[in-house]
Amino acid sequence: MTRRCLEQLKDMSLRDHFTVYVSQDTDDSQVRAVADAAGFVSEVLVHSHRPPRNSFERGGLAKISEHFRKALEAVFTNRAHSHAVIVEDDLLLSPDFLKLFWSTAWLLEQDASLWCVSAWNDQVRWSVPQAVWETLRHSVDFVM
DSSP: OHHHHHHHHHTOTTGGGSOEEEEESSOOHHHHHHHHHHSOEEEEEEOOOOOOOSHHHHSHHHHHHHHHHHHHIIIIIISOOSOOOOOOTTOOOOTTHHHHHHHHHHHHHHOTTOOOOOOOOSSHHHHSOHHHHHHHHHHHHHHO
16 A cells, blocks of 8 residues: 555655655565655654553554654654645545645644644545536636
């Protein structure tokens, strides 16, 4: 999945304006090889985790939360970036995906009440009839 995700990002417009990291929980040599082969990944971040202390920490939600915490700490604290775009490797990205974040970053700088811009909406597609969806999609394509 990491290969597919990086292939989607490879030719996107504005990609050169972003520092790309791959973040993983264990040092998987295959993931590292895919990141190296992509040719634009700055660094593979590897996170180690302390043993779980209770049943909550053994669960999947706690592991995901810990992974995101460590990845965000690496990007914001250790590498001093002011913004980050997080992409999970199982997502399909639209060609204008990075353009959305590039063109909305100023909102985060101008309005302290905002803390993120999101490209994720799992409700829109399935709650709208096909005919309306086609119209909305064209409208969004035009606006973007």
